[in-house]
Amino acid sequence: MLAVEIIRKKRDGQALTKEEIEFFVKGVTNLEIPECQISALTMAVCLRGMNTKEITDMTIAMRDSGSVMKWEGYDRPIIDKHSSGGVGDKLSLMIAPLMAACGGYVPMIAGRGLGHTGGTVDKMEAIPGYQSMPDETLFRKTVKEVGCAIIGQTSTLAPADKRIYSIRDVSGTVESVPLITASILSKKLASGLDGLIMDLKCGNGAFMATYDQAKELAKSIVSVANMAGVKTSSVITDMNQVLGYTIGNAIEVLDAVNYLKGINRETRTHEIVLALCAEVLVNNKLASDIKDAYAKLNQALDSG
Numbered sequence: 001m002l003a004v005e006i007i008r009k010k011r012d013g014q015a016l017t018k019e020e021i022e023f024f025v026k027g028v029t030n031l032e033i034p035e036c037q038i039s040a041l042t043m044a045v046c047l048r049g050m051n052t053k054e055i056t057d058m059t060i061a062m063r064d065s066g067s068v069m070k071w072e073g074y075d076r077p078i079i080d081k082h083s084s085g086g087v088g089d090k091l092s093l094m095i096a097p098l099m100a101a102c103g104g105y106v107p108m109i110a111g112r113g114l115g116h117t118g119g120t121v122d123k124m125e126a127i128p129g130y131q132s133m134p135d136e137t138l139f140r141k142t143v144k145e146v147g148c149a150i151i152g153q154t155s156t157l158a159p160a161d162k163r164i165y166s167i168r169d170v171s172g173t174v175e176s177v178p179l180i181t182a183s184i185l186s187k188k189l190a191s192g193l194d195g196l197i198m199d200l201k202c203g204n205g206a207f208m209a210t211y212d213q214a215k216e217l218a219k220s221i222v223s224v225a226n227m228a229g230v231k232t233s234s235v236i237t238d239m240n241q242v243l244g245y246t247i248g249n250a251i252e253v254l255d256a257v258n259y260l261k262g263i264n265r266e267t268r269t270h271e272i273v274l275a276l277c278a279e280v281l282v283n284n285k286l287a288s289d290i291k292d293a294y295a296k297l298n299q300a301l302d303s304g
Helices: 003-011 018-029 035-048 052-063 091-101 120-124 136-146 159-171 177-190 211-227 249-261 267-283 290-303
Strands: 079-083 106-110 148-152 195-202 231-238
Touching: 003 018, 003 035, 018 052, 018 159, 035 159, 035 177, 052 159, 052 177, 052 211, 079 091, 079 106, 079 177, 079 267, 091 106, 091 120, 091 148, 091 249, 091 267, 091 290, 106 120, 106 136, 106 177, 120 148, 120 249, 136 148, 159 177, 177 211, 195 211, 195 267, 211 231, 231 267, 249 267, 267 290
Parallel strands: 079 195, 106 148, 195 231
Antiparallel strands: none
């Protein structure tokens, strides 16, 4: 099997087999496939697309390119949230502790900036002394004791995605729905989740500019994640204006802290935070219904 044959096959609009996808991802991981061929395949996928089976096979191959975390002995659901990215989107910094306060464990493996959007890891690194790449022992210990932790993608978690992700950012293939789906879910599946809520940004400040584009990505992520055994749903949210009061890593962290303390809660941000958290709480039986979820979320915020 040759990488160029796989690239040519996808260029011509044919579906790739599970074996072909696994071969290519393995070559990406062990550095046998050069960046020029990775870039060629990502462009072919961007132009020709992938069916749901192909995306699922790619997601699982990328997940299995490194270690997959297990959470034996953790007696609460392992849950997470992911956003497709937007301007001023610091919601992860609010949602992770809020979901933990309502009974979940939240091991959030976040990304850096992609295109014009800021990354959660970049925001966290604005905090002096923050370790964005701890070893797995410290990560597990923090999740167990605190309820949540936000870290960057380590070298052992979905390493194939890390390499492909960096190439997508400079090769004009950021917007590809199959590649976005595989990138997001390979990391989330590698972190051993029970449940996931996806925040799909839609508008002129997002990668998905129209509602139809956002809906396509939402369907792709929900279908693939549920096929892989992670209870997942998605909420499409507006990104035609900045989220919250701030843009910029350090001041966005301060904005998030002020939100959690009840000092300054921008109405639109608050509405989206509650909607996303409520969905994942109900999906993972941490609340009986949406009304119960909202009550628990508001109690957690009001009590500090």
